[in-house]
Amino acid sequence: GAVVSQHPSRVICKSGTSVKIECRSLDFQATTMFWYRQFPKQSLMLMATSNEGSKATYEQGVEKDKFLINHASLTLSTLTVTSAHPEDSSFYICSAIDGQGESSPLHFGNGTRLTVT
Amino acid sequence: GQNIDQPTEMTATEGAIVQINCTYQTSGFNGLFWYQQHAGEAPTFLSYNVLDGLEEKGRFSSFLSRSKGYSYLLLKELQMKDSASYLCAVRDSNYQLIWGAGTKLIIKP
Numbered sequence: 001g002a003v004v005s006q007h008p009s010r011v012i013c014k015s016g017t018s019v020k021i022e023c024r025s026l027d028f029q030a031t032t033m034f035w036y037r038q039f040p041k042q043s044l045m046l047m048a049t050s051n052e053g054s055k056a057t058y059e060q061g062v063e064k065d066k067f068l069i070n071h072a073s074l075t076l077s078t079l080t081v082t083s084a085h086p087e088d089s090s091f092y093i094c095s096a097i098d099g100q101g102e103s104s105p106l107h108f109g110n111g112t113r114l115t116v117t
Numbered sequence: 118g119q120n121i122d123q124p125t126e127m128t129a130t131e132g133a134i135v136q137i138n139c140t141y142q143t144s145g146f147n148g149l150f151w152y153q154q155h156a157g158e159a160p161t162f163l164s165y166n167v168l169d170g171l172e173e174k175g176r177f178s179s180f181l182s183r184s185k186g187y188s189y190l191l192l193k194e195l196q197m198k199d200s201a202s203y204l205c206a207v208r209d210s211n212y213q214l215i216w217g218a219g220t221k222l223i224i225k226p
Contacts, residue, residue, distance in 0.1 A: 006159075043162070043218040044204070093159050103152055103167065106214065108159035 002028050006109025013084055013116055020080045021112045023094030029074035030096035034106065038091045047092075050077040064091035084116040107117075119143045121217035123205050128223045129195055137203050137220045139191045145210020151179050151190045152204040154219065160204055162192070192222075200224045 003026040013019050023033055033050040048069050049057045068080040069103035081088055093111040097104045121141045139214055141149070148167040152160035163205040166181035166188060178191040190203055202219040209215055 044216045046214070046216075091157075095159075103148065103165050104160040105165060107162065111157075111159040113157070 002096075002107040004030075004094065004096050004109040006094050006112055008112055009110055010113045011066045011115070012098075014112070015085055015116055016083055018080055018082045019084055019114060021081075021092055021094070021114075023077045023079070023096075023109050025075045025096050025098070025107075028098045030098070031074060031081075033077040033094055033096045035077075035079050036093045036095065037059060038111075039094060040112065048077075052077075062115070081114065084114070086116045088115045089114055119139050119209060119215050121207060121215055123203075123217040123220045125218070126221045126223065129192075131195055131197060131224055133195050134191065134193050135195060135222065137192070137205075137222065139188045139190070139205035139217055141186050141188070141205070141215070142145055142219075143207050143208045143209045143215055146183060147210065147212055149179075149188050149207040150208070150214070151188075152178075152206065154202045154204055156201070159166045163203075186202055195224050196212060197224050197226070 005026050007022045007025045031052045035047045036044045037047050038044050046059050047062045050069045050071040052071045052074050058064045071077040091111050091113050095106040095108045123139050153163050154160040164179040165179040166179050171180045176193045181188045202221045204219045205217040206214045
């Protein structure tokens with residue numbers, strides 16, 4: 001089955017620093033990847049849609065200058081949280097669709113738990 | 118606006134059957150997904166429904182009624198490892214996924 005690898009799984013950083021999260025599709029090509037954020041006991045919140053070779057599409061309320069997304073190849077998208085603050089502490093999850101069919105589900109990476117101190 | 122409703126929490130007994138309901142109001146409909154999410158982990162895909170009726174996959178089944186804007190996930194022969202949150206997601210007319218808040222299922226021995 002389709003595998004999405006996300007790294008790192010956990011990161012603790014100091015306020016004001018930047019953190020980069022990588023998302024790779026291991027056995028398929030993903031022209032589109034999605035970045036989600038999830039706060040405790042809350043639903044998944046789509047942050048942005050990452051398209052290979054073009055600019056990401058950000059959801060309303062998500063600062064594109066703070067959450068930098070790069071989708072340089074068909075198998076890799078990165079999310080950089082710049083100048084992180086404690087309120088950015090959350091569970092960040094990337095996902096991708098394997099296939100073009102309507103029934104193609106989203107496959108998720110294992111997520112990155114970010115703690116900003 | 119778009120909305121997906123699921124119960125916040127349910128409790129069931131090991132070996133029993135539980136039904137988790139999901140109702141939705143979305144701008145268009147292009148399929149409904151169920152995902153399982155264990156605490157601290159990412160969601161994993163369980164099922165997909167686009168036509169009315171029941172889809173069965175082993176111990177898990179999912180039902181859809183588009184006219185009623187309603188789906189349910191049925192889990193049989195419950196095991197302790199089924200304790201997790203179950204997320205309902207609907208793909209709207211723009212092929213955007215709208216997520217429910219999830220139902221936390223607690224299995225008791």
